[in-house]
Amino acid sequence: MKPSLLGLLLAASLLTTAPLLAAESGPTTIELSAEAGAKADNDLGRAQLFFEAQDKDPSALASRVNAAIADALETAKPHTAVTTSTVGSHTYPVHSSDGRRVEGWRMRSTLELESRDIAALSALIGKLQQTMMIASVRMQPAPDTRAQAANVAAVDAIRAFEERASVLANALEKHYRIRHLSVQHAGSMPVYPMMRASAMAAEDASAPLQGGQSEITVTVSGTIELIE
Numbered sequence: 001m002k003p004s005l006l007g008l009l010l011a012a013s014l015l016t017t018a019p020l021l022a023a024e025s026g027p028t029t030i031e032l033s034a035e036a037g038a039k040a041d042n043d044l045g046r047a048q049l050f051f052e053a054q055d056k057d058p059s060a061l062a063s064r065v066n067a068a069i070a071d072a073l074e075t076a077k078p079h080t081a082v083t084t085s086t087v088g089s090h091t092y093p094v095h096s097s098d099g100r101r102v103e104g105w106r107m108r109s110t111l112e113l114e115s116r117d118i119a120a121l122s123a124l125i126g127k128l129q130q131t132m133m134i135a136s137v138r139m140q141p142a143p144d145t146r147a148q149a150a151n152v153a154a155v156d157a158i159r160a161f162e163e164r165a166s167v168l169a170n171a172l173e174k175h176y177r178i179r180h181l182s183v184q185h186a187g188s189m190p191v192y193p194m195m196r197a198s199a200m201a202a203e204d205a206s207a208p209l210q211g212g213q214s215e216i217t218v219t220v221s222g223t224i225e226l227i228e
Helices: 005-024 058-076 118-128 143-171
Strands: 029-041 044-055 083-095 102-115 133-140 175-187 213-227
Touching: 029 143, 044 058, 044 118, 058 083, 058 102, 058 118, 102 118, 118 133, 143 175, 143 213
Parallel strands: none
Antiparallel strands: 029 213, 044 102, 044 133, 083 102, 175 213
């Protein structure tokens, strides 16, 4: 007897859904994360200082600002432990009180200082503050210092992840294996606010800087698969 068309269709349907049912009954997975931190010395200082002026004549204004920046670069030359670079100049109009006409121009030019010698950086900031203003001072770990702390934190975070995975698997009376891991780094660093040049009492007074430490945090997240 030849099989009926209905029977053939039913058999084909069973063959098609069988893999789907097997896939749906696959291994149980759990997503989890763990975190660890390590201290890193803030051994790299970065500061931005700017000179700003206003004039009705844009040409005269540019000459004045450029001369001030040139003098600042000359002041910085003997401080070989500090890397000094220009990071940009901006000019914008100054409008009248009613906003209908341009009464003058304002220009700002910025220098960036960077050094692992905090004492040298502090001394140079103190000198430049006689003619310039501080936009920001940041103390942070140097790249190699941050990397060392991140490695320590990453190892601790992975151990914490494994410990948490074991606890969850044991609670379900299962073994486990890691299917996926993701490692993310984060860190905080102190930023000192803007200070005015008039805050300096003496011509060569050093700006007070204190390195301190940053907390480098590593988060490990991933997926484990429960096995018999």
